[in-house]
Amino acid sequence: MNMTLEPPPVVSARGVRVAFGAVKALDGVDLDILPGEALGLVGHNGAGKSTIVNVINGGLTPHEGRLAYGGQESVAGGVGSARAGGVRCVFQELSLCPNLTIVENTRLMHRGLTGFGWRKRALALISQTLGDIFPGHRIDCTGTVGDLSIAERQMVEIAINFMTVTEAPRLVILDEPTSSLDAALAEQLMAHVRRFVGAGGSVLLISHILGEILSTSTRIVVMKDGKVVVTKPVAGFTAKSLVEAMGSVIKEKGHAAARAVAGDAPEVINLPASRGSVCGFSARKGEIIGLAGLGGHGQTDTLLSLYRARSSNWWPKRPEDIAFVAGDRSLNGTFPLWSILRNLSIGDLGALSSRFAIDHGREEALGEDWKAKTAIRTPDMHNPILSLSGGNQQKVLFARALSTPAAIVLMDDPMRGVDIGTKQDVYAIIRAEAEAGRTFVWYSTEMDEICLCDRVYVFRDGAIVAELKGEEISEDHVLAASFSGEAA
Amino acid sequence: MKKGLSAKTMRLMIPVVSLVVLLVAVFWLQPRAMSYMGMNLLFNLAVPIALATIAQMVIIAVNDLDLSIGTFVSFAACVTAVYLPTDPLTGILILALAIGAYALMGVIIHLRDLPSIVVTLGMSFVWGGLAVLILPAPGGTAPVWLRALMTAATPVIPFAIIASIVIALVAHLIVMRSTFGVAIRGVGGNARSVARAGWSVLKIKAMAYALSGLFSVLAGMALVGLTTSADANIALRYTLLSIAGVILGGGEFVGGRVSPLGAVVGALTLTLAGSFLSFLRISPDWQIGAQGAVLIIVLGLRLLLSRREA
Numbered sequence: 001m002n003m004t005l006e007p008p009p010v011v012s013a014r015g016v017r018v019a020f021g022a023v024k025a026l027d028g029v030d031l032d033i034l035p036g037e038a039l040g041l042v043g044h045n046g047a048g049k050s051t052i053v054n055v056i057n058g059g060l061t062p063h064e065g066r067l068a069y070g071g072q073e074s075v076a077g078g079v080g081s082a083r084a085g086g087v088r089c090v091f092q093e094l095s096l097c098p099n100l101t102i103v104e105n106t107r108l109m110h111r112g113l114t115g116f117g118w119r120k121r122a123l124a125l126i127s128q129t130l131g132d133i134f135p136g137h138r139i140d141c142t143g144t145v146g147d148l149s150i151a152e153r154q155m156v157e158i159a160i161n162f163m164t165v166t167e168a169p170r171l172v173i174l175d176e177p178t179s180s181l182d183a184a185l186a187e188q189l190m191a192h193v194r195r196f197v198g199a200g201g202s203v204l205l206i207s208h209i210l211g212e213i214l215s216t217s218t219r220i221v222v223m224k225d226g227k228v229v230v231t232k233p234v235a236g237f238t239a240k241s242l243v244e245a246m247g248s249v250i251k252e253k254g255h256a257a258a259r260a261v262a263g264d265a266p267e268v269i270n271l272p273a274s275r276g277s278v279c280g281f282s283a284r285k286g287e288i289i290g291l292a293g294l295g296g297h298g299q300t301d302t303l304l305s306l307y308r309a310r311s312s313n314w315w316p317k318r319p320e321d322i323a324f325v326a327g328d329r330s331l332n333g334t335f336p337l338w339s340i341l342r343n344l345s346i347g348d349l350g351a352l353s354s355r356f357a358i359d360h361g362r363e364e365a366l367g368e369d370w371k372a373k374t375a376i377r378t379p380d381m382h383n384p385i386l387s388l389s390g391g392n393q394q395k396v397l398f399a400r401a402l403s404t405p406a407a408i409v410l411m412d413d414p415m416r417g418v419d420i421g422t423k424q425d426v427y428a429i430i431r432a433e434a435e436a437g438r439t440f441v442w443y444s445t446e447m448d449e450i451c452l453c454d455r456v457y458v459f460r461d462g463a464i465v466a467e468l469k470g471e472e473i474s475e476d477h478v479l480a481a482s483f484s485g486e487a488a
Numbered sequence: 489m490k491k492g493l494s495a496k497t498m499r500l501m502i503p504v505v506s507l508v509v510l511l512v513a514v515f516w517l518q519p520r521a522m523s524y525m526g527m528n529l530l531f532n533l534a535v536p537i538a539l540a541t542i543a544q545m546v547i548i549a550v551n552d553l554d555l556s557i558g559t560f561v562s563f564a565a566c567v568t569a570v571y572l573p574t575d576p577l578t579g580i581l582i583l584a585l586a587i588g589a590y591a592l593m594g595v596i597i598h599l600r601d602l603p604s605i606v607v608t609l610g611m612s613f614v615w616g617g618l619a620v621l622i623l624p625a626p627g628g629t630a631p632v633w634l635r636a637l638m639t640a641a642t643p644v645i646p647f648a649i650i651a652s653i654v655i656a657l658v659a660h661l662i663v664m665r666s667t668f669g670v671a672i673r674g675v676g677g678n679a680r681s682v683a684r685a686g687w688s689v690l691k692i693k694a695m696a697y698a699l700s701g702l703f704s705v706l707a708g709m710a711l712v713g714l715t716t717s718a719d720a721n722i723a724l725r726y727t728l729l730s731i732a733g734v735i736l737g738g739g740e741f742v743g744g745r746v747s748p749l750g751a752v753v754g755a756l757t758l759t760l761a762g763s764f765l766s767f768l769r770i771s772p773d774w775q776i777g778a779q780g781a782v783l784i785i786v787l788g789l790r791l792l793l794s795r796r797e798a
Contacts, residue, residue: 059684083686095684097677099744104670109685118667 008071009034010171010202011056011087016065018051018226025051026062027226033171038193038203040217040234042210044246044479045295045445047223049206050092053173056204057089058082070170086170088161090177092206094153098146102126102156105145112166130159133192134185150180158189162196171202178207179461190216208294208460210239210483222246243483247475268408268439269306276463283408283439288430290453290473291443293482295413298462299443300327303410306441310408323347323401327412327443333397334385340396341367341381347400370399375425391422398426402433409433411442415449427452447475458482498793499738503753506736506786510760517767524646531648532714534759535638536561537729538652539707541737541755542659542748544730546700548739549663549746550693551676552597552604556612557704558727560586562720563619564708569628569718572709576631587701594697598690612727619720626719630712638713651710652752659748662699672696676744732783733758738790757782 009032018026026048033039043049054060055067058079067074069085096105106122107113113122127141139152148156154177161172174193178186186209193203193216207213213220220237222230222245230245237245269283281302283289291299303324310322326333335343345352345363352362367381374395378388385393394414401409415423430440430452444450456473458466458481466481468474514530515522521530540557547554564583571579593611597604630638640647663669671692674682683689707726712718735741736757737750761782765775 057684079684079686089684091684095678095681097674097681097744099673099677100670104674107667107670108674108682108687111686114667 007035009068010070011085012068012071013052013055013062014066014068016052016055016062016067018055018060018062024226026055028065029223029226029228031056031221031228033202033204035170035202036197036200037219038197038205038217040213040220041204041206041223042213042220042242042246042483043223044447044482046225047246048226049223050175051226052223053089053175053204053206056082056171057087057173086167087173088169088171089173090158090161090175092175092179094150094157096145096153096157096160099144101144102139102141105156106160106163109160110163110165125163125165126156126159129163130155133159133162134188151182151185154180155185162192169201171204172196173204173206175206176208177205178209178212186212208297208483210242214239214242239483243476243479246479246483269441274463276461278463278465279457279467281457281464283441285407285439286434286437287455288434288440288442288453290450290456291441291459292450292456292478293459293465295445297459297482299459300412301462302459303412303441303443306408307410320404321406322408322410323404323406325397325401325409325411325414327414327416329390329393329397334393336384336386338385339382340376340378340385340388343385343396344370344381344399344403348404351405366403370403374399374429389419389422391418394418395422395426398429402429402438406438408439408441411440411444413443413445415444415446423449447478450478451475460484499790500747500750500753502786502790502793503737503750503757506782507753507757507760510757510764514760514764514767517764524644528646528648530760530763531646531652531756534756535648535651535655536707536711536714536723537726537733537759538655538752538755539703539710540723540726540730541733541751542655543700543703543707545659545734545737545739545746545748545751546663546672546696546703547604548731548734548741549672549676549744550696551679551742551744552608553731553741554608554700555605555727556608556615557730558724559612559615559619560590560701560704561708561711561723561726562718563615563622564705565712565718565722566619566623566628566708566720568634568709568712569630570622572631572634573629583705587698587705590701590704591694591698594693594695595690597697598693616720623718623720626717628712628718630716634709634713635716638710652756656749656752659703659752663746663748668695673744673746676742676746729755729758729779732779736783736786 011031011033013029013031016026016029016031017024029048029052031052041049041052051060055062058077058081061077067077069081069087072085074081074085097108100108103119103122103126106126107118110122123141130137130139130141134155137155139148139156145153145156158174158177162169177189181189190212193205197203197218205213205217214234214237217234219231219233220242221228222242224246265284265286267282267284269281271281273280291302293299307322307324311320330336335346341363345358345366349358352358352366370376371378371381376388376395376399377392385396388396397414415426418426427449430442434440442449442453450456451473453473454470456468456478457464458468458478460482466477468477518526520526540561544554544557564586567579567582567586571582593607596602597607638647642650663672671682671687672695675689675692675696679689682692708723711723715722733754734746734751735754737747737752737754739746739751758779761779762775765778766772770778
């Protein structure tokens with residue numbers, strides 16, 4: 001046998017599959033990360049970037065497939081074998097302990113810092129690493145993490161992961177590492193990544209700033225729908241071709257039968273442009289407005305501030321003229337101990353009551369009405385809400401919002417993890433209600449849903465970066481606006 | 489950075505200032521308390537309360553709450569008074585098993601993701617029942633060595649003060665300085681990142697509960713050393729006193745923010761508040777309410793200070 005002289009890959013994933021319920025998050029991914037390479041990983045929402053990161057760092061055990069660190073098959077799996085393989089991960093959300101000092105956080109992340117006097121050694125190491133990566137930083141390493149700004153916390157977390165205690169890291173995963181750093185700090189970090197890779201280390205870089213990916217990576221992997229679709233050296237890409245690679249393989253069927261919203265319909269929302277936005281936010285009666293962009297770039301905050309502007313915490317007026325359909329059903333959508341009917345009728349109990357008591361006849365009628373309208377699949381509306389599938393629970397939440405006279409309905413990516421049949425039912429309801437004059441503001445991470453909207457605002461870094469109308473609404477345009485670095 | 493430091497010192501300053509204010513008020517009402525004997529009497533009963541407060545603090549550091557400390561300390565006191573003088577081996581074995589039971593409780597709470605309040609509330613009835621089984625009527629005796637230790641006539645500074653300082657320093661070393669303490673507070677601050685760094689949160693929680701059990705056992709023993717006998721209901725007040733002491737001392741219910749030095753000072757303050765009210769000739773019936781009022785005032789002050797910082 002001819003043994004290859006190349007060193008084994010730092011991480012090698014073969015045929016990795018992960019499914020969350022009906023959703024295939026990873027659908028047979030093969031990925032090798034070689035020593036001395038900076039691998040850029042890009043893809044749109046739901047492409048599987050975070051899932052593959054969690055598989056590599058041991059936080060998630062794949063349902064199928066094999067994983068090897070440095071040529072050693074990982075048998076036990078889990079965080080332990082990933083760390084033993086030299087894998088370190090800087091997570092997108094900050095993951096330091098805010099109540100501990102920087103030195104104590106360093107100790108938690110590095111089990112090698114044992115024995116007497118570890119505080120002194122940790123302090124020296126972290127100060128030095130922080131100075132190497134971010135020269136001229138002004139962080140007091142004896143301080144508590146909770147007292148630092150978000151950017152400083154991010155810098156500390158990056159430094160802790162690049163630190164060498166007993167052995168040097170072999171692969172550092174950076175998941176949107178520059179999201180809270182300014183341009184100068186981001187450039188320092190990218191320079192450090194290039195130095196680290198030059199010295200034989202490996203980096204897996206995820207970023208929505210294509211300029212960083214193109215200038216720092218040596219090879220780029222594009223993911224889509226849980227699969228790796230393209231793997232090429234960086235020289236083969238331009239910002240434009242990278243955006244195109246993230247888009248659909250099948251060209252979309254064109255914008256679904258553009259509904260004509262009368263241009264003279266009265267505006268129900270009109271907000272001036274916020275800082276950094278290219279335009280203000282407005283919505284007309286009967287319009288379906290889409291909020292697009294990568295997840296977590298300010299869409300949910302926009303919905304919440306719209307809702308707060310129209311309702312009062314102190315003495316809410318009944319019925320409210322704005323309704324909210326939550327995205328996270330279990331967290332802030334359903335009342336898990338109540339029946340389907342109760343979950344539905346809570347939306348506007350005032351309309352069902354006479355003299356402070358709920359009229360059960362009217363409640364039943366409302367239930368039957370919406371059961372028929374939204375095709376909730378249950379033999380009896382008095383069954384517990386948890387007896388329904390996720391999609392049907394979501395229908396109940398829609399019915400709750402739509403059964404109120406609210407003129408504006410806000411939707412916070414409510415169709416996550418819902419099967420396709422239910423989605424079609426809900427899309428039809430939304431269109432019918434919009435025809436009837438209701439306004440919908442719809443944050444969605446799914447491209448087909450964005451394409452159903454009349455007008456779309458694309459968000460990046462908390463600001464509106466593009467407004468798309470009618471025929472302009474396409475995956476290419478949304479992607480191009482979501483990822484900065486496109487030569488504009 | 490300077491701002492952060494002052495926030496930290498503020499946290500410790502409030503309990504210290506309240507202790508000093510109370511102490512001055514007590515001396516003003518009763519000048520004779522300003523003596524070796526007086527101080528010993530004032531702070532004697534603070535020693536077991538301080539130990540119980542440290543026990544509670546360790547549980548609060550991992551974002552849990554222990555509602556069984558009162559009955560558990562009573563149980564430990566009964567075991568101490570019944571077995572330690574006559575059959576020390578059995579006594580030590582029972583106490584060791586009880587600490588093991590605490591560790592197991594931590595394991596179950598973590599594994600099944602149960603609310604600690606419910607589990608410990610349930611366990612409080614178990615400990616209460618066991619205490620009655622061991623000592624159906626008030627009685628028992630303190631082991632001679634324990635009695636000698638708790639009533640030791642130390643030179644110049646009364647024993648109660650020295651003991652409180654030692655407790656505070658030992659707890660500070662374990663919880664604030666050692667790696668184990670960092671891990672405990674890390675679990676309180678962000679359990680997920682501790683687990684991601686490759687630690688076993690299960691082990692950390694089990695050890696934290698065991699440490700808490702150990703301090704509770706010491707509280708029970710100290711109490712017997714002072715009172716020379718035990719009773720199944722001897723320390724029921726400790727549950728709420730210990731929680732109040734931790735909060736008074738600058739700790740928070742969630743987020744792993746605790747201070748052992750503050751907790752001991754908090755326990756001393758609460759003990760002193762009781763004596764202060766006695767000197768004012770306020771009936772003991774009002775004392776619990778008055779202790780609550782002290783707590784509310786201190787917490788209100790803290791809220792005001794943290795608002796100003798924000």
